[in-house]
Amino acid sequence: MDLSGNGALRDKVAVVAGATRGAGRGIAAALGEAGATVICTGRSSSRGDASIRSDYDRGETIEETADLVTRLGGAGVAIQVDHLESGQVAGLAQRLRKDYGHIDVLVNSIWGAEVLKGPPPTWNTPVWQHDLDTGLRILRLAIDTHLVTSHHLVPLLVDRPGGLLVEITDGTTAYNAEQYRISVYYDLAKVAVNRLGFSQGHELAPYGATALAVTPGWLRSEMMLDNFGVTEENWREALDGSVAGYPAAPAGFAASESPCFVGRGIAALAGDADRARWNQQSVTAADLARAYGVTDVDGTRPDAWAEIDG
Numbered sequence: 001m002d003l004s005g006n007g008a009l010r011d012k013v014a015v016v017a018g019a020t021r022g023a024g025r026g027i028a029a030a031l032g033e034a035g036a037t038v039i040c041t042g043r044s045s046s047r048g049d050a051s052i053r054s055d056y057d058r059g060e061t062i063e064e065t066a067d068l069v070t071r072l073g074g075a076g077v078a079i080q081v082d083h084l085e086s087g088q089v090a091g092l093a094q095r096l097r098k099d100y101g102h103i104d105v106l107v108n109s110i111w112g113a114e115v116l117k118g119p120p121p122t123w124n125t126p127v128w129q130h131d132l133d134t135g136l137r138i139l140r141l142a143i144d145t146h147l148v149t150s151h152h153l154v155p156l157l158v159d160r161p162g163g164l165l166v167e168i169t170d171g172t173t174a175y176n177a178e179q180y181r182i183s184v185y186y187d188l189a190k191v192a193v194n195r196l197g198f199s200q201g202h203e204l205a206p207y208g209a210t211a212l213a214v215t216p217g218w219l220r221s222e223m224m225l226d227n228f229g230v231t232e233e234n235w236r237e238a239l240d241g242s243v244a245g246y247p248a249a250p251a252g253f254a255a256s257e258s259p260c261f262v263g264r265g266i267a268a269l270a271g272d273a274d275r276a277r278w279n280q281q282s283v284t285a286a287d288l289a290r291a292y293g294v295t296d297v298d299g300t301r302p303d304a305w306a307e308i309d310g
Contacts, residue, residue: 007073008271010035013100017083017149018110020044021060022221023168026259027107028065030267032074036105040065041081041092043112048080055112055141060222083110083145086152093152103156105270108196109168110145113138114223117186127184135185142189146196154204161208164270165200168262169193169215173282175305194282201280210275213282214266217304218256232258232297255304261285261296268292 014031018024019040028038043054046061062078069076079095081088096103116138118125127135146167157163171181173194181187197213204211218224220235228238229246235256241248265288269275272292286303288294295301 007035009074009104009267012036012104012270013039013096013102014105014107014270015039015041015096015103015153016065016107016109017041017081017145017153018108018112018168019065020054020062021058021065022109022111022223023216023219023259023262024107024109025060025065025068026261027109027166027168027263027266028076029068029072030260030263031105031270032069032072032076033264034267034271035074036267036270037075037077037100038066038069039077039079039096039103040069041079041083042110043080043082045078045080047078052080052082055137056115056223058222083149084140086148089148089152093156096153096156102159103153104162105164105166106149106153106157107166107168107266108146108149108193110141110149111168112141112145113186113189116141117182123182124180125183130183130185135183138185139189143192143196146193150196150200154200158204158207158209163204163207163209164275165197165204165209165211166266166269167193167197167200167211167213169197169213171215172284172305173198173213175308197282198280205276205279208276210279212278212280214262214285214288215282215305216257216259216262216285217302218253219262220256220258224256228253252304252307255302255307257285257302257304258297261289261294261302264294264296265289265292268294 016028019028020042042062066076066078194213201211229243230238238249262285
């Protein structure tokens with residue numbers, strides 16, 4: 001049964017940390033489809049402090065995401081936060097406590113190191129040849145941000161039973177355990193975030209809350225679409241190389257998914273009274289879609305990880 005829509009989360013307050021673009025924006029949008037109030041945080045803001053800057057030089061903003069949430073039926077609220085800065089996240093927690101008193105869902109979708117991980121020709125660079133400052137920055141953006149966010153916001157999640165904490169990563173625990181992922185730093189980052197879902201689930205369970213790690217498949221993020229010179233409306237044109245001036249996408253791109261796909265699975269999970277059965281697990285967007293009957297924006301149910309494993 002699809003539990004993601006029809007106002008299923010109308011009385012819920014969700015925080016999507018890292019909601020500017022990519023999976024974070026898709027998750028915020030899907031929570032909005034289900035009627036939630038969604039606090040959209042990140043560094044890229046059209047109205048905030050210009051000195052708080054993303055590692056990306058891109059135009060997406062948290063205000064755009066919040067507006068999208070509202071258009072889809074929820075209530076979007078944009079709050080500029082650098083999740084590496086403990087004081088800023090503590091201030092966010094104070095504001096949320098004052099304005100809402102409690103949060104029902106926390107999604108740690110912070111990443112910010114897509115450029116730092118480098119293009120494919122730079123992958124597989126050994127740790128002793130990899131730039132140390134770049135590698136440590138990857139870890140700070142991917143891991144420290146999640147820890148800082150949980151430290152300050154989880155108290156708002158566990159003050160009553162039923163809270164949901166979702167850690168967004170790349171690759172399941174099982175897949176990452178057997179595969180080297182791009183570099184020592186990227187590999188460690190993605191394994192660590194999966195482990196955060198497990199360890200926080202252990203700590204949250206006595207409070208009646210649930211934590212898990214979720215990985216999208218091959219995500220048609222704004223940056224990925226730009227790489228192939230396509231949009232969400234014509235993305236299949238990238239498969240045959242018909243976009244002048246851009247490379248053709250690999251065949252596996254046919255199983256890619258929009259950011260809303262993982263979002264709809266998480267929204268359905270948030271509306272499931274039996275969500276605790278997922279505690280400490282590491283799952284894919286496709287796993288959630290099958291369990292809850294949700295589909296992507298085009299009505300399909302892609303599973304890129306199944307094709308990789310196959």
